[in-house]
Amino acid sequence: MSIVRTENLVHEYERRDEEGNIEGVTTAVDHVSLDVKEGSFIAILGHNGSGKSTLAKHINAILSPKEGTVWVDGLDTAKEENLWEVRQRAGMVFQNPDNQIIGQVVEEDVGFGPENMGVPTKEIWERVEESLRAVGMYEYRKYSPNKLSGGQKQRVSIAGVLAMHPKVIVFDEPTAMLDPGGRKEVIRAARGLNQVEGVTIILITHYMEEIVHADQVFVMDHGKIAMQGTPREIFSQMERLKDLRLDVPQVTLLAYELQQAGVPLPDGILTRKELVDALISPRIDSLP
Amino acid sequence: MPITIEHLTHTYGEDTTLAVKALDDITLTIPDGQFVGIIGHTGSGKSTLVQHLNGLLKGSSGHIIFDGQDIYAKDYSLKELRRKVGLVFQYPEHQLFEIDVFSDVCFGPKNLGLSEAEIKERATAALEAVSMPKELYNQSPFDLSGGQKRRAAIAGVLAMNPKVLILDEPTAGLDPQGRQEILDLIKKLQTESKMTILLVSHSMEDVAEYVDRILVMNHGRVAFDGTPKEVFAHYKELEEMGLACPQVTYVMHDLKERGLPVDVSATTVEEAKQSILHALSLA
Numbered sequence: 001m002s003i004v005r006t007e008n009l010v011h012e013y014e015r016r017d018e019e020g021n022i023e024g025v026t027t028a029v030d031h032v033s034l035d036v037k038e039g040s041f042i043a044i045l046g047h048n049g050s051g052k053s054t055l056a057k058h059i060n061a062i063l064s065p066k067e068g069t070v071w072v073d074g075l076d077t078a079k080e081e082n083l084w085e086v087r088q089r090a091g092m093v094f095q096n097p098d099n100q101i102i103g104q105v106v107e108e109d110v111g112f113g114p115e116n117m118g119v120p121t122k123e124i125w126e127r128v129e130e131s132l133r134a135v136g137m138y139e140y141r142k143y144s145p146n147k148l149s150g151g152q153k154q155r156v157s158i159a160g161v162l163a164m165h166p167k168v169i170v171f172d173e174p175t176a177m178l179d180p181g182g183r184k185e186v187i188r189a190a191r192g193l194n195q196v197e198g199v200t201i202i203l204i205t206h207y208m209e210e211i212v213h214a215d216q217v218f219v220m221d222h223g224k225i226a227m228q229g230t231p232r233e234i235f236s237q238m239e240r241l242k243d244l245r246l247d248v249p250q251v252t253l254l255a256y257e258l259q260q261a262g263v264p265l266p267d268g269i270l271t272r273k274e275l276v277d278a279l280i281s282p283r284i285d286s287l288p
Numbered sequence: 289m290p291i292t293i294e295h296l297t298h299t300y301g302e303d304t305t306l307a308v309k310a311l312d313d314i315t316l317t318i319p320d321g322q323f324v325g326i327i328g329h330t331g332s333g334k335s336t337l338v339q340h341l342n343g344l345l346k347g348s349s350g351h352i353i354f355d356g357q358d359i360y361a362k363d364y365s366l367k368e369l370r371r372k373v374g375l376v377f378q379y380p381e382h383q384l385f386e387i388d389v390f391s392d393v394c395f396g397p398k399n400l401g402l403s404e405a406e407i408k409e410r411a412t413a414a415l416e417a418v419s420m421p422k423e424l425y426n427q428s429p430f431d432l433s434g435g436q437k438r439r440a441a442i443a444g445v446l447a448m449n450p451k452v453l454i455l456d457e458p459t460a461g462l463d464p465q466g467r468q469e470i471l472d473l474i475k476k477l478q479t480e481s482k483m484t485i486l487l488v489s490h491s492m493e494d495v496a497e498y499v500d501r502i503l504v505m506n507h508g509r510v511a512f513d514g515t516p517k518e519v520f521a522h523y524k525e526l527e528e529m530g531l532a533c534p535q536v537t538y539v540m541h542d543l544k545e546r547g548l549p550v551d552v553s554a555t556t557v558e559e560a561k562q563s564i565l566h567a568l569s570l571a
Contacts, residue, residue, distance in 0.1 A: 015431070047463035048434035095461065149530070150330040176461045179329040179490045181530025206463050209535065247464035250493055250535040250557060257561045263568065272535060276542040279564065 003038040003168050003200045004059055004090070008068035011054050011223075028054040030223035031068070038167065041194045041201045043211035043231075046220035047245035052204050055220065056170045059202065060090040073167055088117060091161030095173045097153035106148075106156050107132065107141040113164040124163075131159040134197060135189045151182025155189050162193065168200040169193065175207060183207070208235070209249040212270040219244060236268035251275050289355035289372065289451050289484070291318045291341060296350035298336055298508075310336040311347070312508040323478045323485045325495035325516075328505030329530035334488045335378075337505065338454045341486070342373035371400070374450030378457050380441035384429040389420065389440050392429050396448045414447040415440075417481070418473055435466035439473070446477075453477060454486040459494065467491075471498050496520065496534045496555035504531070517553045536560040543567075 011029040014022050028051045036042050046052040057063040058070045061077040072090045075082040094100055103109025110128045119127065132138040135155040145153055154174055161169055171190060175183040187210050193199040203211060211217060217234045219227035221244050227234055234241070235248045238256055248256070255269035255278075269275045298311040310333050318324055328334045339345045340352060343359055343366040352359045359369055377383070386392035393411040402410070415425065418439040424432060429440050438458065445453065455474065459467040475498055477483045489495050495502060495516065502519040504512040506529045512519045520526070523533040523541070533555070540552045540560055549570065551563040 048461075048466055151530075173461065177457075179530055180492060180532035181329055181527075183490075184532075206461070206467075208464070242465075245463050245465035251539060254536055254539065254557050254560050254564075257557060258564060261561065261565055263565070272539050272542060275539055276546060279543060279568075280546045280548065 001038045002035045002071075003073055004036040004202070005034070005071045006055075006058070006065075006068065007033050009033070009055070009058060009065050009070060010067035011051075011058065011063060012066050027223050029058070032223070032225055033068075034218060034225065034228075036168070036200060036202065037215075038200055039194070039198050040215045041191070041213065042203070043214040043217045044202065044204045044220060045206075045208075045211070045217060045234075045246055046226075050220040050244075051223040052220045053172055054223075056092070056172050056202065056204055059168070059170050060092050061086045062092070088164050089167045091164060091166035091169045093154070093157050093161055093169060093171045093174050095176045097150060097157050097177075100157040100160070101145045101153060104144060105141075106137065106143050106145055109145060109156060110141075110159045110163050113160055117164060127163040127165070128159075131162040132156075134162060134193060135159045136185075149182060150178045151185035154178065154182065154186050158186070158189055158193070162197075162199075166199065168202065170202045170204070172204045173206065174203075175205065175210065183210070208247050209251070212249060219246065231270055232268035235270060290320055291452065291484070292353040293317070293340075294351040294353065296337075296340060296347045296352065298333075298340065298345060299348045302348055309508050311340070314350070314508075314510060316503070316510060316513065318484060318486070321478065321482050321484055323475070323498065323500045324487070325499035325502045326486060326488045326505060327490070327492070327495060327502060327531060328511075332505040332529070333508040334505045335456055336508075338375065338456060338486055338488060341452070341454060342370050342375050344375070371448055372450055373452045373454065374445040374448055376442055376445050376453070376455040376458055378460060380445075380458075381429070381434070381437035384437060384441055384444075387428060388426045389429050389432070390415070390425040392440060393443045393447050396444055400448070410447045410449065411443075414443040417446055417477065418443045419469075433466075435462055435469060438462065438466075438470060442470075442473070450483070452484040452486070454488075456488045457490060458487070459489070459491065467494065474498070492520075492532050493534045496537075504529070516555045520555050521553060 009029055009032045013026045013028055015024045016022055044052045061083055064078050070077040072086045075086050077086050101109050107128050110131055111124050114124045114127050132141055135158050137155050137159060174186050190201050194201045212231050214231055217231055218225050235252050238248050251272050252269055255265050255275050259265050265278050293314050293316050296311055296314040300308045300310050326334045340347055357364060384392050390411055393414055394407050397407045397410045420439055459470050471494055474485055478485045502516055503510055512522055520533045520537050536557055537555055540550050540554050543550045544552050548567050550567045554560040554563050
C-alpha cells in the first residue's frame with residue numbers, strides 16, 4: 001500500500017533579473033516518480049541544491065506540481081479541496097526548531113495543530129499527552145519551550161506534528177543545528193514513531209550515519225533520482241557517492257579502508273557492531 | 289598575537305531573578321597559529337565565549353588580554369580589535385546583501401576607509417583564498433549554491449585581514465563535500481596564512497580530523513582542554529554532557545573489550561586503520 005506516490009513530478013523555479021523579467025528556468029525536480037510504502041522509513045540524500053527539499057515540500061502541499069502528480073494517501077495534492085486533508089495526513093518537521101514553536105508552554109504548542117483542525121477540547125488534551133509521551137517529552141509539558149535544549153525543542157516540534165495524527169512525517173534536515181546528544185534524541189524519536197506507532201517516515205539529512213537503519217534510500221542529483229536501494233546497497237558504492245558530493249558513515253569508510261589493505265571484510269558494513277563482529281570473527285583472527 | 293583569558297565570567301540578566309552564569313571563571317591562553325576546536329552541547333557557553341573575543345560581549349568580570357593589551361582598558365580600541373579578530377557567525381550567508389559577490393566582499397574593507405585599489409586587491413585576495421570561481425564574482429550572492437554562499441560570507445570576513453578567525457559552526461547544513469571543502473579551506477588559512485583559528489563545531493569527526501586542541505565547554509566552564517586524543521579519552525564523561533566521540537573511537541573501545549589489542553586513543557579513520565592492521569598482524 002503506497003502512502004506517498006509521485007509520477008513524473010516536475011518543479012521549476014523562474015530566475016528573474018532586477019526588472020523582474022524572466023531570465024531562465026531552473027528545474028529543481030525533474031520527472032521524479034517514486035513510491036513510498038505505508039509504514040516504511042525512507043531516507044533522501046543529495047547535495048545542497050539537488051532538489052530534495054523541493055521534492056519534500058510537495059509531499060505536504062507547500063508546493064504544487066508544475067507537471068506530474070503527487071498523491072498522499074491516495075489524495076491528489078494539486079486539488080484545492082484536498083489541501084487541508086493532505087497537510088493533516090503528511091506532517092513536516094524543519095531544520096530550525098525555533099521557527100516551528102509558537103506556544104508559551106510546551107503542551108499549548110503541541111495542542112495548536114489539533115485545535116486548528118477543530119478537534120474537541122477533551123480529545124486535544126488526549127492527543128497532546130500521547131504525542132508528548134511518544135517523543136519522551138511528557139515531563140516537560142509545563143515548561144516554556146525556550147528553557148529546552150535544541151534536541152528537546154525539536155522533539156516538541158515532532159509532537160506538535162504527531163498530535164495532528166499524520167500518516168507520514170517528512171523530516172527536512174531535523175538535526176542540522178543540533179549537538180550530538182540532540183541528534184541522537186531526534187533520530188531515536190523518529191525511529192520510535194516508525195516502529196511503535198507505524199508512522200511512515202521520510203528523512204532528509206546530510207548525516208550519513210543517521211540513515212543506516214532506513215528501509216530504503218533515494219539519492220537525488222540535479223532534480224532526478226540518481227540512486228535508490230537499501231542503505232547497504234547505497235553505501236557500498238563509495239566512489240559514486242563521492243561523485244554526488246556525498247559520503248559514507250565513518251564506520252563504513254574504516255571498513256572500506258581495511259578491505260583495501262587486505263582485511264577480508266564483507267561489503268557494505270554500516271554499524272559499529274557489524275564491523276566489530278566481523279573483525280573479531282575467527283576467520284580474520286587467524287590471518288597470517 | 290596570543291589571546292589570554294583570565295577569570296572571565298559572563299552573567300546574563302545580572303541583578304535580576306533570572307540571572308544565568310553563561311561563563312563561569314574561564315582562564316586559558318590561545319597561542320599564535322593554533323587551530324582550536326570548541327565543542328559543547330547547545331547552551332554550554334561556546335558561542336558566548338567566542339563573542340567575547342572580539343568584544344561583542346563584555347564580561348561581567350575578568351580580563352581578556354589580546355596581544356599584550358587588556359581589551360577592557362579604557363583607551364583600548366574595540367574597533368581595532370574587531371579588525372584583528374574576525375567572527376563568522378552561524379549561517380553567515382544570511383548576512384549577504386550586496387548586488388554581487390565582489391561588492392559584498394568589498395563592504396568590510398570599504399568601511400575601513402581604504403583606497404579603491406586596496407579594497408579591490410583585498411577582496412580579490414579573499415575570494416581567491418576561499419577558491420571562489422572568477423565567473424561568480426559578478427553574480428548575485430543569492431544565485432550561489434549553499435557552499436558557495438558560505439564561502440562568499442567567509443571571504444567577507446577574510447577581506448578585513450584578521451589575525452584570528454573565529455567560526456561558529458561553519459559547516460552546519462552543508463552536504464558532506466561542502467563540509468570538507470570549508471574545513472580544508474580553514475586548515476589552509478591556518479597553515480598558509482598563519483591565522484589562529486577557533487572553530488565551534490558539533491561534529492566530533494571533523495574536530496578530531498582537523499584541530500590541534502579541543503576545548504570542551506559545559507555549564508559555562510571548560511570541562512576538558514587538550515589534544516583530540518586526550519579529550520576523546522574521556523568519552524563516557526563527554527556522553528554525559530550530550531556530546532560524543534568520533535565513531536571510530538567507539539569501534540576501537542569495542543574491539544579492545546572483545547580482546548583485540550588496538551589503540552583506543554585513535555580518533556581518525558587513518559589512525560584506527562593503522563592500529564587495527566597492526567593488532568591483526570600480531571594475532
